[in-house]
Amino acid sequence: MPGVLTLVGGFALAPGSAGSPGARRLSSAPDPGPAWTAAALGRSARARRAQAGATVSVSPQPDTPDASPRTQISLLGAPPSSITGVSARGSRSGSHPGRLLAYAAAPGASFVPSRPFSPGETVHVRVRFGAGVSQGPLDFHFKVARPAGFPPPPRSPIAKPLRSNRIWSFVSRPELHPPRVVLTTDLASSAPGDIFLGALSKVGPGGHAIAQHGPLILDSRGDPVYFQPLAGREKAENFRVQSYEGAPVLTWWQGRINPLGFGRGDDLIMDSSYHLIARLHGGNGERPDLHEFLVTPQGTAWVTSYVPVHVNLSARGGSATGSMIDSIVQEIDIKTGLVMFEWHPYGHIPLSDSYQPVPKQKTYNPYHVNAVQAGPDLILMSARNTWAIYVVSVKTGRVVSTIGGKAGNFHLGPGARFAWEHDAQVRSDGTISMFDDEAAPTEKPPSRGLILRLDQSTRTATLAHQFGHPHPPVLAGSQGNLQSLPNGDVFIGWGSEPYFSEFTLGGQLVFDGHFPPGVQSYRAFRLAWAGHPTTKPDAAARPAAGGGVTVYASWNGATQVASWQVLAGPSAGSLGPVATEPRTGFETAITVKTTQPYVAVRGIDAQGHNLGTSPAVPS
Numbered sequence: 001m002p003g004v005l006t007l008v009g010g011f012a013l014a015p016g017s018a019g020s021p022g023a024r025r026l027s028s029a030p031d032p033g034p035a036w037t038a039a040a041l042g043r044s045a046r047a048r049r050a051q052a053g054a055t056v057s058v059s060p061q062p063d064t065p066d067a068s069p070r071t072q073i074s075l076l077g078a079p080p081s082s083i084t085g086v087s088a089r090g091s092r093s094g095s096h097p098g099r100l101l102a103y104a105a106a107p108g109a110s111f112v113p114s115r116p117f118s119p120g121e122t123v124h125v126r127v128r129f130g131a132g133v134s135q136g137p138l139d140f141h142f143k144v145a146r147p148a149g150f151p152p153p154p155r156s157p158i159a160k161p162l163r164s165n166r167i168w169s170f171v172s173r174p175e176l177h178p179p180r181v182v183l184t185t186d187l188a189s190s191a192p193g194d195i196f197l198g199a200l201s202k203v204g205p206g207g208h209a210i211a212q213h214g215p216l217i218l219d220s221r222g223d224p225v226y227f228q229p230l231a232g233r234e235k236a237e238n239f240r241v242q243s244y245e246g247a248p249v250l251t252w253w254q255g256r257i258n259p260l261g262f263g264r265g266d267d268l269i270m271d272s273s274y275h276l277i278a279r280l281h282g283g284n285g286e287r288p289d290l291h292e293f294l295v296t297p298q299g300t301a302w303v304t305s306y307v308p309v310h311v312n313l314s315a316r317g318g319s320a321t322g323s324m325i326d327s328i329v330q331e332i333d334i335k336t337g338l339v340m341f342e343w344h345p346y347g348h349i350p351l352s353d354s355y356q357p358v359p360k361q362k363t364y365n366p367y368h369v370n371a372v373q374a375g376p377d378l379i380l381m382s383a384r385n386t387w388a389i390y391v392v393s394v395k396t397g398r399v400v401s402t403i404g405g406k407a408g409n410f411h412l413g414p415g416a417r418f419a420w421e422h423d424a425q426v427r428s429d430g431t432i433s434m435f436d437d438e439a440a441p442t443e444k445p446p447s448r449g450l451i452l453r454l455d456q457s458t459r460t461a462t463l464a465h466q467f468g469h470p471h472p473p474v475l476a477g478s479q480g481n482l483q484s485l486p487n488g489d490v491f492i493g494w495g496s497e498p499y500f501s502e503f504t505l506g507g508q509l510v511f512d513g514h515f516p517p518g519v520q521s522y523r524a525f526r527l528a529w530a531g532h533p534t535t536k537p538d539a540a541a542r543p544a545a546g547g548g549v550t551v552y553a554s555w556n557g558a559t560q561v562a563s564w565q566v567l568a569g570p571s572a573g574s575l576g577p578v579a580t581e582p583r584t585g586f587e588t589a590i591t592v593k594t595t596q597p598y599v600a601v602r603g604i605d606a607q608g609h610n611l612g613t614s615p616a617v618p619s
Contacts, residue, residue: 055135056108058127059342061397066145066309066326066346069117070285072110073125076340076394080109082132088113090144092121104335105299112338116285119146148308148323151258151363166516167211168224170587171552172538176229179211179519181222184471185512190502191485193528194219194559195513197493197500197521198237198252210518215239215252217529217557222513223585226274226531226557230254235263237290237522241529244269244295244334248529249277253290260325260365261478262306263290269334273534274557283332283339290522291370292329300340301332302372302379308363309346316351318358324351327369329381343392345369345383348399353406355419356385371423371434382424382434389424389432403432403454403461415463416452419443422495423481423523427451431464435480437495446473449482449492449503467492467503469512474499481523493524500524531557539601539614548593549619553601554586560611561603564588568596572616575600594619 059074060067075083080102088096088111098113117123120143127138167177179199195218201210212229215236219225230236239252249272255265264287269278282288286305294302306327313322324346331341345367354366371382378400381390388405392398402408404418412418420437427433436450449467454460467482467490468474479495489510491502498515515521537555544550553564563582569575575598581590592599599619603611 055395056127056129056133056138057341057395058125058138058140059339060142061343062140062142064142064344064347066307066311066344067117067123067142068284068286068307069119069144069147071117071144071342072112072284072339073127074108074110074339074341075127076103076106076108078109078129078133079107082130083109083127084130085126085128086111087126088117089124090117090121091123093118096123101336101338103333103338103340105296105333106340108340110338110340117144119144145307145326146310148310148363150264150308151260166519168586170554171542171589172540172554172587173556176224176227176556177212178214178216178224178227178229179515181218181513181515183222183511183513185501185509186221187510189504190220190511191487191489191491191526192220193485193526194225195222195500196240196525196527196529198235198239198523199515200235200237200520200522202518202520210516215250217531218513221585225529225559225586234265235290237263238293239521240523240525241527242269242295243297244278245299248272249295250274250529251293251295253288253293255287255290257290260306260363261368262325262327262365264288264306265290267293267301267303269295272530273532275534278334280332280334280337283330283337284342286328286330289327291327292372294372294374295334296374299334301334302374303330303332304328304369304372305330311346313351313358313364316358316364318360318364322358322364324364324366325368327365327367327383329369329372329379331374341394343379343381343397348392348397349383349386349390350407353386353388355387355406371425373425380424380426382421384420384422384437387419387421389421389434403452410454410459410461413460413462415466416450416461417444418450420478421450422479425482425484427484430454432461433482433484433490435476435482435492435495436466437476437478437480439475440477442475445475447476447480447494447497449490451482451490465490465505465507467501467507469494469497469499469501470509479520479522481525483525485526491524491526493521495522496520502526529559531559533557537601537603537612537614539599539617541599541617541619544591546591548591549599550589550591551599551601551619553583553588553590553603553614555603555612556586558603558611560605562606563604564590565602565604566590566592567600567602567613567616568592568594568619569598569616570596572598572600575616577602580604 056077096113199216201213214230217226250270257263267280289304292304314320326346329343368384373380389403391401418436422435424434451465453464476495483491502511540552566579567575598616600616602613
């Protein structure tokens with residue numbers, strides 16, 4: 001079948017089968033030909049190096065209607081040495097000199113103008129190439145956005161945590177109060193791995209926070225393994241394990257969230273010792289949003305960014321001088337911070353495809369992109385407010401195919417329709433998974449995890465599997481995800497509702513837990529993790545009721561501790577072992593019969609090796 005784009009597991013998308021009739025095409029270049037296969041999802045940097053003699057993809061794409069005034073001009077696929085000249089001239093601001101800066105992760109470079117473009121103007125670009133590039137000069141233009149103001153974040157009070165049975169409290173770490181989790185189902189057949197949550201606590205009665213918020217790791221019993229509380233109004237979302245430079249790392253978004261349900265902040269990468277090794281501030285003058293942060297084997301990051309711009313909304317019943325959110329997608333070179341690729345829904349997806357009504361006064365949010373899955377030539381993207389999943393060409397920016405929504409080119413069979421969805425992903429067998437919110441506003445409750453099977457020959461999407469929370473049924477007004485686990489199960493985070501669950505593909509609930517009411521996590525994951533903090537363990541001591549002393553031992557983030565050894569002695573520098581007990585959670589309490597004035601704790605692994613010793617504390 002010549003000219004067919006093959007996704008994971010044989011699912012194919014026919015070039016030119018546009019999913020949005022009436023959407024403007026921003027390039028007349030041919031559709032891409034290389035296949036997007038299962039191997040391509042994890043393809044190494046060789047994939048991009050192989051494109052050095054191929055057609056160059058540019059950002060902003062030709063005819064983009066709302067590029068940032070601070071945009072770079074990204075040239076992906078050409079060796080920097082082959083780019084012999086770049087000129088950029090604004091229709092109002094004139095010629096813009098700049099620097100050509102090479103990417104670290106792939107062939108290509110960004111032309112970074114020395115000053116911003118003027119809002120509302122048209123920019124004409126000409127790029128000349130030498131040897132190593134198969135095409136001639138590029139001549140194109142794009143329009144610069146007229147930026148609109150950001151809705152202010154809510155001014156909720158910053159409250160101290162409510163000390164109750166809703167939170168954990170620890171003698172050895174009295175400053176930590178993560179939300180307490182209750183497990184209601186935990187079968188032996190559930191998958192191995194820790195649970196990763198971006199715990200977000202709302203303010204409860206009396207202005208008190210339900211719990212502290214921040215990145216949280218739980219073990220399979222629901223006990224905390226690692227917690228990093230955030231100060232003030234900073235939030236953490238999309239917390240999980242990824243791989244960077246061949247090593248497992250922790251990644252998450254951190255910043256402030258505003259009333260329209262998106263954020264402005266940074267994307268963080270932390271190594272297995274809990275040291276921050278990278279912080280991405282976004283590109284082209286835009287800040288990362290909470291919805292996606294995907295690190296690739298090549299050393300790039302796919303992120304979302306929500307950008308308010310002034311547009312004429314009169315055709316949708318709004319104001320001719322209105323404003324809307326264009327939820328753009330960027331690929332950023334982690335080492336250099338340069339933008340390698342940028343895609344705007346506005347100009348590719350008609351505003352009329354949105355199910356979100358145009359508000360009279362507030363900023364319009366027609367798209368709300370919340371998931372990105374990337375291959376070298378195509379990206380798969382979910383837009384909550386159009387109820388649709390899009391396959392987009394990296395080379396041309398064209399929407400190659402659309403699943404769902406008002407203009408989808410797949411027929412949705414019984415039970416396959418979805419609304420306000422999150423976290424669309426192509427699975428290894430070619431099916432597509434997502435979290436089907438069905439709110440808000442409410443469409444067809446309850447919310448569910450959903451897997452669709454797509455048939456290219458009949459252009460149909462049929463229900464393969466669905467997973468609903470049994471007790472109680474859950475209707476999530478926002479957020480949520482479905483993770484495919486190595487053992488074949490699925491792990492579901494229920495978004496705005498405080499649940500996280502694991503199901504077999506047959507629908508059996510094998511694991512279920514929940515936060516206290518008022519605590520939520522944008523996504524939830526079950527993942528393998530080995531943490532090796534370079535800090536020392538923490539110890540505290542209190543007199544025991546029957547004599548002696550109770551010693552409390554903890555080590556935030558340490559995953560290899562199997563048991564705790566208590567040391568005691570006449571001085572901080574003269575201690576010896578007096579007891580050893582198995583680790584029983586984040587904090588282990590050990591009562592010892594000793595009259596020595598100082599104690600400490602030592603973490604021991606399963607093989608009996610000393611992992612680290614706390615400072616001595618008075619007993």
